[in-house]
Amino acid sequence: MGVIRRAGMFVLQVNPILCDGFGHCAELAPELVHLDEWGYPIISSEPVPMADIGSYESARYAERGCPRQALHVAKVNNPAPITNVTMRPPTPVSRGRRRL
């Protein structure tokens, strides 16, 4: 329950010490994460607008799905004014339970 806040930006952050390279994040959030040759995630540090719901949901899935609990969706406090956002609908692919 609650208000869905779509203002602001988020970044998916990984704690490299906890991360053991299971690679679940790359499957759960393919638009945000790709893997290097050793299987560790490469995540862009560019903030993503919260309005991009598909990405945000994937980020939350990746956060929850990490076996080492190494991922964290961080809200960016002072977002730059959003000018040109390409809105994407939530990806229709079934991923099991949809509740976050």
Next chain:
Amino acid sequence: MIEPHVLPRLFAGATNRPLSLADHEEVFRPADNVTNLLDELSASGLLGRGGAGFPTSRKVELLRNQRGHKYVVVNGMEGEPAAHKDFRLLSTNPHLVLDGAEMLASMIGASRIAVCVARDNPTVVHHVEQAIHERARRNLRGPGIDLHTPPWRYVAGEESALVHWLDDNESLPQYRPGRPHILRIGRGPVLVDNAETCANVGLIGRYGAQWFRTLGTNDHPGSVVVSVTGAITRPSVLEVNLGTPIRAILASAGADTSPQAVLLGGYGGAWLRGDQLDTPYSNDSLSPLSLSVGAGIIAVLPRQACGIAEAHRVVRWMAHESARQCGPCAFGLPALAEDLLTVVRGGRDGVAAVARLRERCGVIEGRGACRHPDGVVRFVRSSVDVFAADIDNHLRGAPCAGARSQQRFLTVPSLEHEEDLIWE
């Protein structure tokens, strides 16, 4: 009182024995013109001497606004195998460092000071122990000073690893998302400063900012302790005025003054080509060349040496010194070392290896918890750029004479007892 414009400052009155407290007070007699320590520190523009070159006053102001049981940590670990400056400073003028630490403690309101010296140097540990003991007999007020002796490793001198050791007896770097991040022992905020920075604070607290700024450049004031190693008969530590041309520093250290290249800032630093040696040695002149003074290391590579073979040795050792906490560092650095070895061997595989090196550098950069992998990436990138001609020769199957002769110049600790080394 030490006159302005005069060197040595930090090594004033130095002999081959540590200065006793009485002698120290005689040499560094206070000038009594300092009223507000914090104002003097920010006016002095002192940059940290541990490698990052962060303004010390900003750090102090950050810690001042914190609450809790605060600590000051003096970092005398000397992680770089090419450096000797902290050890030299602590075994000649230990009281100057401790004075500076006490001033920092009074500025932020800390109740304890922890001096950290690697246990692999029993002489230095002994000297610092003596100095602390001498002080304890003299004054009963003020913050208590403890000596801590973590085992020596490259990353054990990194500030978060050091605080982790003090907090939990593990010399491993910590994950710090979002900077500035305040390190803590238990719940108490910690101010970590290099031993040389503390010694400079000790001088500023005595003689003031104006006195301090009589040496050095406008943006990087003061004097710096430089360790010169490599192609030199005897590795030496000397205190120089910031802004001195690098060639002059090499000449006064007695090193080769027309080398192939010099490595600045330690094994996480970058190379300066031999034809640019007249650059002044200070951050404001070096930063356009994407170099920095770093921890004050100048490693001299003579003309007869093979830069790529030396780079391989250094990177192999740095890969071994990784704490193996983060994947990109634990797997990436050995991969870089292997690529460099392929380049050294030359031949057809080498061409692919050079391309792979550049690509892997981009992949590894910025993905560790500490800056260790970033330093190695900087070193590899600058080696590939500076020794481009060398690499071409190797790839054409005509390695330079330096690669064929087995003579090596950079000091790298041996890796023979690899499996004996364990993380405490």
